Amino acid sequence: MTAPERDTIAAIATPPGKGGVGIVRISGSDLGPILGALLGRPPRPRHAEFRRFRDAAGRTIDRGIVLYFPAPSSFTGENVLELHGHGGPVVLDILLRRALELGCRLARPGEFSERAYLNGKLDLAQAEAIADLIDSSTEEAARSAQRSLQGEFSAHIHHLQERLVRLRTHVEATIDFSGEDIDLLENAALGHEIGGLLDELDTIDTKAHQGALLREGFTAVIAGRPNAGKSSLLNALSGRDLAIVTEIPGTTRDLLRESLQLGGLPLHVVDTAGLRDSEDPIEREGIRRARDALANADCILLVSDARHAEASDALLADLPETIPLIRIFNKIDLTGVPASLTIDRETTVVHLSARTGEGIDLLRQEIIRRAGYEKGTEGVFSARRRHLDAIQRARAALANAHLYLHTKTAELLAEELHTAQKALGEITGEFTNEDLLSRIFSSFCIGK
Ligand SMILES: Nc1nc2c(ncn2[C@@H]2O[C@H](COP(=O)(O)OP(=O)(O)OP(=O)(O)O)[C@@H](O)[C@H]2O)c(=O)[nH]1
Numbered sequence: 001m002t003a004p005e006r007d008t009i010a011a012i013a014t015p016p017g018k019g020g021v022g023i024v025r026i027s028g029s030d031l032g033p034i035l036g037a038l039l040g041r042p043p044r045p046r047h048a049e050f051r052r053f054r055d056a057a058g059r060t061i062d063r064g065i066v067l068y069f070p071a072p073s074s075f076t077g078e079n080v081l082e083l084h085g086h087g088g089p090v091v092l093d094i095l096l097r098r099a100l101e102l103g104c105r106l107a108r109p110g111e112f113s114e115r116a117y118l119n120g121k122l123d124l125a126q127a128e129a130i131a132d133l134i135d136s137s138t139e140e141a142a143r144s145a146q147r148s149l150q151g152e153f154s155a156h157i158h159h160l161q162e163r164l165v166r167l168r169t170h171v172e173a174t175i176d177f178s179g180e181d182i183d184l185l186e187n188a189a190l191g192h193e194i195g196g197l198l199d200e201l202d203t204i205d206t207k208a209h210q211g212a213l214l215r216e217g218f219t220a221v222i223a224g225r226p227n228a229g230k231s232s233l234l235n236a237l238s239g240r241d242l243a244i245v246t247e248i249p250g251t252t253r254d255l256l257r258e259s260l261q262l263g264g265l266p267l268h269v270v271d272t273a274g275l276r277d278s279e280d281p282i283e284r285e286g287i288r289r290a291r292d293a294l295a296n297a298d299c300i301l302l303v304s305d306a307r308h309a310e311a312s313d314a315l316l317a318d319l320p321e322t323i324p325l326i327r328i329f330n331k332i333d334l335t336g337v338p339a340s341l342t343i344d345r346e347t348t349v350v351h352l353s354a355r356t357g358e359g360i361d362l363l364r365q366e367i368i369r370r371a372g373y374e375k376g377t378e379g380v381f382s383a384r385r386r387h388l389d390a391i392q393r394a395r396a397a398l399a400n401a402h403l404y405l406h407t408k409t410a411e412l413l414a415e416e417l418h419t420a421q422k423a424l425g426e427i428t429g430e431f432t433n434e435d436l437l438s439r440i441f442s443s444f445c446i447g448k
């Protein structure tokens, strides 16, 4: 398959605002006329040259470094020109307008990466990893994105796919030659192979989960009665004086979000309005928003004043059932109870003081545990929900295949193997529809 001729695109590749250097990037199949008009003689491929960028009248727009990467050895696989000028918004804008005047079209968000993908320079998981690398909020997240970008994630998926293809070929040959039945001897070998594939999928799933966690972070929503010390807890967790704390019940009305990092895990903490019946329309709206936030939490931190913790018991019935809960008995400095953490089946109870900070570390550890985050997990690669979903579907299909093996229905078995293979192919982009592609790339920023 040859790539179709595409128009030439241009964008400012550096972030908006002022900086030492600003870059305009151009990609297309024929840059000849642009090179001539803008630079005079064309630059030497893959050499940095200091040049003058000219406008239509031949006047200097700016001077800077030019890098020219002829196809196919470039990021997009097309001819790519980079103009490194001075990083001012106005001068970059003039330079970009000049490129448009010379026949370029303004690039859509992610269009450079999309072309790289369409020209086979990257697979889909790698293209997504570029966005993840740029967006990463912790060092661990950046490292995992880098691993995906270098193709570690894709290599695992390809390896699994190869094993699946071999298995399918084998099963399909069995169908062709011997009708419906799979020989008993082979049955054991096939079962073994499917079991091995399931194990490998589980390993990938664990690493991908860690990667998704690093990418998206974990959201803990603080809830409780007014005055329980929710805002004090947010301040204690963040180590900053973020939320207003007063002894007046109903102080917080708006949602307050803060992103922190806990040993590499991006943690989003949300402080909310105290839950109670209120006639005040502002407070009621605050409580409604608190409930919305709770419904979307990864974990709820239910804070009570340790002196009358039972006052919060009534709230329990109203919290979303499926979301993990950590109960916090706050203000232990007033009760003299030592800081502690106890786990009783699904519920964790932490005794702490948001004021003195006693017990806050216990809570931090528990949040990390609840998130399922393992610090420093070797070989974690960045992954997205859609990857996790595809892995799950592949897993389910393989589990079905295992069942069909026992009932000796070879055709159904082959079908499930095919389904698993397709699900994995969605990760790297071998089986992906146009809609998904445009959704993925449009979430990138311009110039990427
Ligand atoms: N002694 C003591 N006082 C605390 C502690 N945590 C909070 N307080 C006090 O309790 C009062 C309420 O604290 P907030 O953090 O504003 O409580 P809140 O749950 O956010 O209250 P609302 O926003 O009104 O729902 C303030 O006077 C705090 O100083 C604690 O650990 N020990």
Ligand SMILES: [Mg+2]
Binding pocket: 230, 231, 232, 243, 244, 245, 251, 252, 272, 274
């Ligand atoms: Mg508050």
